[in-house]
Amino acid sequence: MTVTKSTVLAAGLAAALLGTGPAAAQQEPGLTPTSIKIGMFAPLSGANMAYGFDVANAAKMYYDKINKEGGIHGRKIEVVLEDDRCNANDLVAAVKKLVEQDQVFILNGGSCSAAVVAAKEYVVRNKVPLVMLNASGDGALYPPTDYIFGAFSISQYAVGGAMIDFAAKTLGAKKIAYVNHDDAYGAWNLEGAKADAEASKVDLAVESVNPTINDVTAPFLKLRAANPDALLIVTYARPAALMIKKAAEMGFNKPIILSVTGTANLSQLMQNVGGPDALKNFYFQDVLADLPGGPKIKWVYDMYKQSYPDLAAKPDHPQAYMPYGIPSAMSIVKALQAAGPNPTREKVLDAMKTLNFDSGVMAGPVVFGPSERAANKATIFIKFDGTNQTLQPGVYSSRWKFKG
Amino acid sequence: MRFLAIAVAAAVLIALPLVTTGYVVYLANLLLTFTVLCLGMHIVIGETGQFSLAHAAFYGIGIYAAGIAGTTFGTPFPVSILIGGLAASAIGFVIGMVALRMRDIYLALATFAFGEAMQWVFLNWNAVTGGPNGLRIAPARLFGLELVTDKDAYPFVVATAIAMLVLTVIVARARLGRSFRAVRESEIAAQAMGVPVRRTKVVAFGISAFFAGIAGGMFTLFSTYIHPDSLGFQTTILVLTMVVVGGLGSIGGAVGGAIAFGLISELLRQAPSFQEIAYGAILIVFMMYAPKGLFAFLADRFRGARHA
Amino acid sequence: MDKDLILLFLQQGIVSGMVVGSVYALLALSIVMIFKTSEVPNFAQGEIFMAAGYCALFLLVFQATPVWLAVPLTLVVAFAGAALFRRVVLTQVSRASGSPVNLVIATLGLSYVLKGLVRRTGFGDTPRSFPALVSTDGVMIGQASITRLDVAIFLTALAVMAFLFCLFAYTKVGRAMRAVGMNPKAARLMGVDLQRIHMLVWGLSAVVSAIAALLISPKILMTAEMGGIVTMAFAAAIVGGFTSLPGAVVGGFVIGIAENLVGLFISSRAIVVAPFVAIMLVLIVRPQGLFGGRVAIKKV
Structure with a gap:
């Protein structure tokens, strides 16, 4: 059959009619x-x-x-x-x-x-x-x-802020080492952290690393050189484990706090960092109501x-x-x-x-609220030594506010 | 035979927005953009034989340039698209000149490195590209007309794609095209025949980058957001596979490969756990049994069947 | 920055750089080996490395295989897998079309298949490791602090390089490999079995990558994406000269040290882009790298 102009036109018309059918629904879709x-x-x-x-x-x-x-x-x-x-x-x-x-x-x-x-x-x-x-x-x-x-x-703003809140209030840190990622996540949690750092009058030393990093020697050395009272790790699981390992290797004994962005699997974490020795002074942040697996x-x-x-x-x-x-x-x-x-x-x-x-x-x-669209801004902290998890008192949040 | 194919293609293109949802039109817009990317790669690798792996970088330059032009400076979109193409081709010419001394694998690796470095720049030059937060792209505007939905943008995306296809054919048939192919076959012989080899290679890079930049401009017609994660080696490899699967060295292969692979990609999304394995297996099987590409393979079969 | 700090940074940066550079060196050796004999840059090298690591993980952690059995088993699996791929897939691709583009794309296909397979097993989701093969007690070199495992990694890279050097220079098989790389047609005329040599080279390359995986996995932690480290290896190979084995090792150290120094003295953000800048600089200024011979111009 030869495809003539009229056939195409007719087909087009029919298609147009079909296309404008019930899809243009007056009622709610779905x-x-x-x-x-x-x-x-x-x-x-x-x-x-x-x-x-x-x-x-x-x-x-x-x-x-x-x-x-x-x-x-x-x-x-x-x-x-x-x-x-x-x-x-x-x-x-x-x-x-x-x-x-x-x-x-x-x-x-x-x-x-x-x-x-x-x-x-x-x-x-x-x-x-x-x-x-x-x-x-x-x-x-x-x-x-x-x-x-x-x-x-x-909210990532809350993550950063809450980490600073905990380190400053509960651990009394005045100088805080903060390592995050160079992605959007990292930018948001850093902004939250800075807001809380300002409010708590705490100094921040920041290193931003790529999630694919393999050798954390450079960022860790720089953070250690700033002489911090606590090391806050706000990265994904693998770079976090690398940092904790490196800290242990270099004999770093100040508190290390891992944010919720890196906690994933705790037993694997212990294996990854080489055993409980690396977790002597270690806390992690969580957003769940209980310890993972708790009642x-x-x-x-x-x-x-x-x-x-x-x-x-x-x-x-x-x-x-x-x-x-x-x-x-x-x-x-x-x-x-x-x-x-x-x-x-x-x-x-x-x-x-x-x-x-x-x-x-x-x-x-x-x-939620008339201008609030972020559901959760509260976190808890848990001390973990490789076997025991001890819930730290308090619910920590961030003082960051959106400036519209 | 070719006339029928073009007629069918035209019918499909015209009918599409009338019979389907905006989602399908979005896929078509994306496919047309990738077709232009494939044509660009066809020019530099297929015609001129220069193994360039920086395509996604030029695409990205095009997107950011066109996007910023339209969003911040309010240029009408034909101008924005052109800015995208020119910005990319300017860098393309520079890369071409720097790469003159390199050959084959070294050229591939150098352009690969350039592509990755460019992605890092997109990710870290916050002031211009928005960095890891991505860039908002305002709807394309032409005096009173505003392109808000995929269906709005569609006719212009099609028009641009057709224009670039025509340009590819013109270049292929012109003396420049013959120079490209001469350089691909043998630089020494080409030189002996009076082809200005160095200039030809630089021009190939520049034109290929222009195509990628125009594709970037097309993207800004129907998208509202761009993030550097989409502008890395993965994307370049995707375009390369489209061109190779379709058939390296032929314009029909580049276009066909874009369509075929785009559809395969969308289909694979329905089978999440096997995607990567399927993708890799397709590449391997094609390289083993259909090295000249899908369309040459099919053409051989048909020719064989007819003669049997 | 005060002088003491700079000195500390330099020492640690260089020492740690040598260690991680050893891994880049091992992977670069794997890549260069294949490239020397077949002119194919193997884009699946990282995934071969990754798959070997997961094989070892499976044996050591999930099957509780003793180390003395798991290690050789992993190496054998790596060798066999790579040789098989060369024999079944790449031979066919070569036969179907001589274009190097097609061979490279086939290796790309392999990288996707391997990644997909590892993800299917479900082990790839969380970063994993297995017990290190050498103890991780600390060792001080000047003011720099590393572990015994780090020293072992470094020495292994040197040992493998020495072994390969002897192989290529003094054994019949090694000479055959070099011959195939320089001129396959002539080699065949001299009675060399091209198929067998190619399979051997691929198998050997996979074994070297597997050794790297066995050593480094506990150090960098395993995910299905760990093959990305191969970018550094490519940079190392280029810096050293893509056709030179000792060059690959030196290139590895250079990239490892540069990575650390960039991170220490410029910015942690710049670490990830440093190898790409290195590749571009080397290819523009001195394309044959530090040790490569003059870039061969194909006579047509």
């Missing part, structure tokens, strides 16, 4: 009388899978539990999950697919801060609610928008084992950040419930802005 579609995205593959794979699983299992209990106002939650590969381009593609192709009602995703910030403009322009998973995502939370909520793990949050791990028996049997599962998915999912469920039997995106967003509850999982409550 909502039917019996279901709510939630679009989830997280790094499910690649180098940064550990930051989001099990976090998404935790959120999903919570939604399953809600469904088993009857759903929300008679609607069951339906999840569509996309892999964002922890980079900006793929995350934006995943978001666009979920919003335009799958027509979800609300977005629940983002474990990687730098990547999730890339979706900010699109989400705001298309008026889609975005509730992050465990990303700090500060770049998308300050200045606040009407649509984006996050930092269920912790207060055992229910989360039990739920995981029940929902994913095959995964739980594999080594390294559940991954360290798994519990962070719970407060995120809880927030969405609470907001959906508060929005009533005829929810709209606007109603859900209004409900989100008033949330203030204790998830039972994190050290502090989930608190």
Whole structure:
């Protein structure tokens, strides 16, 4: 059959008619009388899978539990999950697919801060609610928008500030060595740290290293030369272990505090640093309500084992950040419930802005407000000597304030 | 045969935004951008045989230049895109001149190092690029018209891609193209034939960088944000594989490779745990059994089948 | 900065630089070995190094294999795997197309496959290590502090280099390898089995990388991304002269020391870009590196 001009025109017309069909919905997308579609995205593959794979699983299992209990106002939650590969381009593609192709009602995703910030403009322009998973995502939370909520793990500004707070108040440090990364994360937590350092009248010596660093001799030597009262490590797990090792090798005996960004797997940490000798004066920061595996949050791990028996049997599962998915999912469920039997995106967003509850999982409550979009700003500290974990009294936060 | 292919392609391009969602149009925009990147790489490696691994750096220069021009200085987007292309090609010419003495593997390694160094610059030059916080790109503007969605940007992305394709064909058919190919086959013979080898190589680098810069400009038409993580060796390798899989040395191969690989990439996203293994396996299998690229491979099969 | 501090920094920077440089040297040797005999820069060298490390991790930690068995087993697996890849994949790629681009892309494919496989095992998520093969007690060299393991790494690099030098200079196999590198057609005419030599070279290269992994993994901690260290090795190989084995070792030390000195005296942020600057400088100013012969111009 020859492709004539008229055939193409006819095909085009037919296609145009098809295209302008029910997609232009007057009602809320992703909502039917019996279901709510939630679009989830997280790094499910690649180098940064550990930051989001099990976090998404935790959120999903919570939604399953809600469904088993009857759903929300008679609607069951339906999840569509996309892999964002922890980079900006793929995350934006995943978001666009979920919003335009799958027509979800609300977005629940983002474990990687730098990547999730890339979706900010699109989400705001298309008026889609975005509730992050465990990303700090500060770049998308300050200045606040009407649509984006996050930092269920912790705001990075809070991480830096809380570390200084603890070192200054509890350990009495006046000169603090601070090592972070040269990425967006690092910039945010350093800013928070500087705010607290100023308020506490503490001096900072800062070294910023690349996450791929192999030899930490140079940054460590420089920090030691500043004669600090404490060494604060605000890096990811591997560089953190390298620093702790190097400190032990060089006979450094001042307190070492590791931020929540580097804590992942504690028993592995001890092996990695060469044994308990390196941890004689060692503290780590946490954002969970209890020691990892402690009684207060055992229910989360039990739920995981029940929902994913095959995964739980594999080594390294559940991954360290798994519990962070719970407060995120809880927030969405609470907001959906508060929005009533005829929810709209606007109603859900209004409900989100008033949330203030204790998830039972994190050290502090989930608190949003008229201009507050970062959920958690509270941390706890634990002394760890290789075998015993001793909870330090107090909940530490940051004095950093957003200057709009 | 070729006419039919072009007609089908035109029909698809025109119909696309009418029958699909913005997501699919976004993928198309991305694919067209990568096609222009592939054409640029085709010129420097396929035509001229210079193994340059700095493509992502020129792409990045194009994105930042076009993005800053549009966002901070409010230039209309045809100007922004052109600025992107020119900024990248200026650096490309410099690299070309510096690289004159290098050959093959050394050229590859030097351009690889330059690409990585450039990514570090993007990551650390906070004042200009925003550093690790990335750069916000305002919607492209042309007098009254503002390109906000992927569908808005689409016609202009297509127009730019077609323009660059036409440019590639013109260059290939012109004397410059013949000089490129002569240098690829044998520099000494080319010199003997009166081809100004040094200048030809520098021009190849400059033009290839221009294409990458224009691709960067295209990116700013439909994107609101850029982060240096997307501008490293991974991206250069992606473009290289597209060109090699499609078929090194042919324009159709460069375009076909971009489309085929772009689709494969999106499909692989659905199978997260096997992605890397699948990607590596595809590269290996292609190199083993279809070295001239997918389209030469298929063409051989069809030709064989017809003669059987 | 006062004089004492500068002196301390210099000593520590140089000593630590020599140690980490030894690892770069071992990997650079692996790369140069393959390049000398087949003109292919092996972009999978880092992943071979990484996979060998994980093999050792699996044996030592998860199977509780005793050290005297786990080490040779790892080396054998590395040798076999690499030789197999050369035999099955690269031979076919060579036959299908002589273009070096295709061979390089095939090695790139291997790097993705290896990374993907290691990630599938689930061990790659958290940084891991296995007990160091040599004790990590401290040793002082002047004012610089390192460990016994560090000294062992350094000495091993020298030993491997010496071994390779003897191999290439004095043994029949070594001479055959050099011949294949200089002129494969002539070598074949002289009765050299090209296939066998290529497989041997790849296998040997993997063994050297595996030795590096066994020594360095506890020091830098293992993740599926640890193959990234190969960039430093490429820089080392280039600085030393891409076709010179002793050059690779010297280049390794130079890069290791430069990395530390840049970090100490310029900025920690600049550490990651230092090798790229080194590569560009060397290739612009003196492309044959410190020890490489004159850059060969192919006669066409």
